[in-house]
Amino acid sequence: MPQHILIVDDEESIRYTFSRFLPAPERVVHVAESYEEALERLSCTTYDLVFCDIILGGRNGIELLEEIRRRGLTLPVVMITGAPEVSSAAEALRLGAYDYLSKPVRREALLRIADKALQYKALRDEKEKLQADLQAVFRSVKDAILTTDHQLRLVQANEAARHICGISGELAGRKLEDLGLCGGTCFDLLRQSLERRRPLERERIECVHACHGRRIVSLSAAPLRGAHNEHRGAMLVIRDETRLDNLERRMQERPSFHDLVGASAAMQDVYELLETLAEVPTTVLITGESGTGKELVARALHEGGPRREGPMIRVNCAALSENLLESELFGHVRGAFTGAVKDKIGRFEAAQGGTLFLDEIGDISPALQLRLLRVLQEKEIERVGTTTPIPVDVRVVAATNQDLTERIRRGEFREDLFYRLKVVTVKLPPLRARREDIAPLVSHFLHQFNQKLGREVQDVAPAAMNLLLAYPWPGNVRELEHALEHACILCRNGRIEVEHLPAEMTAGENASAPDEATSLACIRRALSAAGGNKTKAARMLGISRRTVYRKLDEGSAPKD
Numbered sequence: 078m079p080q081h082i083l084i085v086d087d088e089e090s091i092r093y094t095f096s097r098f099l100p101a102p103e104r105v106v107h108v109a110e111s112y113e114e115a116l117e118r119l120s121c122t123t124y125d126l127v128f129c130d131i132i133l134g135g136r137n138g139i140e141l142l143e144e145i146r147r148r149g150l151t152l153p154v155v156m157i158t159g160a161p162e163v164s165s166a167a168e169a170l171r172l173g174a175y176d177y178l179s180k181p182v183r184r185e186a187l188l189r190i191a192d193k194a195l196q197y198k199a200l201r202d203e204k205e206k207l208q209a210d211l212q213a214v215f216r217s218v219k220d221a222i223l224t225t226d227h228q229l230r231l232v233q234a235n236e237a238a239r240h241i242c243g244i245s246g247e248l249a250g251r252k253l254e255d256l257g258l259c260g261g262t263c264f265d266l267l268r269q270s271l272e273r274r275r276p277l278e279r280e281r282i283e284c285v286h287a288c289h290g291r292r293i294v295s296l297s298a299a300p301l302r303g304a305h306n307e308h309r310g311a312m313l314v315i316r317d318e319t320r321l322d323n324l325e326r327r328m329q330e331r332p333s334f335h336d337l338v339g340a341s342a343a344m345q346d347v348y349e350l351l352e353t354l355a356e357v358p359t360t361v362l363i364t365g366e367s368g369t370g371k372e373l374v375a376r377a378l379h380e381g382g383p384r385r386e387g388p389m390i391r392v393n394c395a396a397l398s399e400n401l402l403e404s405e406l407f408g409h410v411r412g413a414f415t416g417a418v419k420d421k422i423g424r425f426e427a428a429q430g431g432t433l434f435l436d437e438i439g440d441i442s443p444a445l446q447l448r449l450l451r452v453l454q455e456k457e458i459e460r461v462g463t464t465t466p467i468p469v470d471v472r473v474v475a476a477t478n479q480d481l482t483e484r485i486r487r488g489e490f491r492e493d494l495f496y497r498l499k500v501v502t503v504k505l506p507p508l509r510a511r512r513e514d515i516a517p518l519v520s521h522f523l524h525q526f527n528q529k530l531g532r533e534v535q536d537v538a539p540a541a542m543n544l545l546l547a548y549p550w551p552g553n554v555r556e557l558e559h560a561l562e563h564a565c566i567l568c569r570n571g572r573i574e575v576e577h578l579p580a581e582m583t584a585g586e587n588a589s590a591p592d593e594a595t596s597l598a599c600i601r602r603a604l605s606a607a608g609g610n611k612t613k614a615a616r617m618l619g620i621s622r623r624t625v626y627r628k629l630d631e632g633s634a635p636k637d
């Protein structure tokens with residue numbers, strides 16, 4: 078690119094001299110006779126250098142210099158002076174002239190000063206370009222960049238820093254501690270880097286800030302040096318890695334754990350707790366609404382731990398009367414009560430070396446609560462009808478869908494037993510609180526029922542899936558399981574439609590479930606799934622037992 082030089086002088090001889098001396102293949106010389114003509118030329122052409130006489134007819138060169146600077150032009154201006162104007166030349170230098178050249182102008186002096194000024198201009202252009210590039214990078218990077226002086230006063234902060242650190246307004250010169258920031262690790266790191274005079278880094282720390290909540294950030298701090306290698310401050314780069322961290326976490330998410338299906342965050346927490354608890358012999362209380370998978374959790378605890386080779390015995394405490402439950406749990410000796418014709422070991426003894434799962438623990442009587450408490454404390458049982466203690470090595474896992482604290486308040490459940498049982502509590506969330514688990518559970522149950530029923534149901538129609546996702550699931554996973562069993566039985570074309578879902582789910586939808594459910598083919602499929610039990614088949618289909626009999630009669634199905 079040629080360099081353009083402007084000569085401003087009202088003396089023709091000077092203009093002529095410069096025009097003769099200066100040209101070179103890469104230089105173009107322009108001339109102006111007056112202040113006005115010079116301004117006009119400066120408006121049209123980008124110059125690299127101006128030579129300007131201090132005396133310019135009615136105006137003077139210093140005025141032109143001032144106007145050039147006013148216009149924001151940074152090009153070098155060299156003043157041409159006669160002997161009496163040397164003091165004006167000094168004034169011009171003060172006002173930002175690059176240099177001055179005395180008349181009479183000698184060729185070598187002119188060329189030397191022109192070369193120097195053009196070199197200076199080229200260097201300055203390069204520096205400005207670099208600075209502009211740096212500023213563009215500074216502005217556009219997604220990492221927060223903050224620079225401070227050696228007293229930790231802010232010098233610069235880019236847009237990302239304003240966003241990530243939640244700072245606004247004029248920042249330069251403000252002390253970091255006055256900015257009302259989170260005041261956290263990042264500034265300590267900056268301070269340390271400044272004190273130790275070396276770069277420091279911190280990977281993936283949690284940054285909690287009032288303006289955006291939890292974020293995961295990586296930090297690098299480094300001291301900044303000045304032109305003479307002095308320490309003039311420090312720089313902090315904050316990289317927001319929240320998204321990456323979330324993605325990595327999601328990749329580590331488990332879609333299932335033992336027989337429990339579900340990748341929701343709530344279930345991930347459960348899996349993590351189960352993993353820890355499986356290793357230790359602690360008594361565990363599992364709570365959660367009916368059908369949320371409490372028994373599966375008890376099995377996972379057993380199978381995931383060192384007792385997995387031992388027995389896993391379940392007792393439904395709600396299913397038996399007090400006396401029966403007592404002898405069921407602790408066993409009895411012959412003659413202990415009417416009908417006790419021989420010795421019988423209880424479930425505690427049967428679970429030796431393994432796990433005893435006490436389901437529906439909230440339903441046991443006060444007397445049994447006391448006995449159970451003693452067993453948990455002393456680790457020995459007495460069979461009903463004897464006082465001989467038998468040591469038991471059993472891990473007890475209990476479950477309830479009742480609010481035991483409420484039962485304690487009403488005096489129905491012993492507080493000491495409650496605390497003994499709930500050394501650690503595993504709380505299972507209801508299905509409506511983890512709807513993202515519905516789709517994987519649907520796939521899981523479709524697969525199960527295809528195998529069990531010998532079907533080939535491939536998928537669920539979008540309308541039916543929407544219904545499954547929107548339904549409140551009062552019966553939780555068990556209800557979902559039953560809904561899909563119902564749908565798999567009714568479904569004939571490999572795809573579950575709305576009309577295949579149970580009537581209570583499709584109430585208000587345009588469903589023809591009852592018609593479907595009463596077709597002979599469906600009844601036969603339900604019967605086969607229910608092992609021939611007509612009552613169970615009728616329940617599966619949501620129709621009466623009488624309808625099942627009638628349809629089977631009509632279809633000449635053999636009666637039981």
Ligand SMILES: Nc1ncnc2c1ncn2[C@@H]1O[C@H](COP(=O)(O)OP(=O)(O)OP(=O)(O)O)[C@@H](O)[C@H]1O
Pocket residue numbers: 336337338339365366367368369370371372373374436476477478518521554555558
């Ligand atoms: N996360 C799950 N993944 C797969 N199946 C599940 C899950 N949760 C529950 N189920 C299934 O739902 C049914 C009910 O589960 P489970 O018996 O463990 O529930 P529960 O909480 O013990 O119920 P209740 O309080 O009524 O005894 C079972 O068939 C079980 O296999």
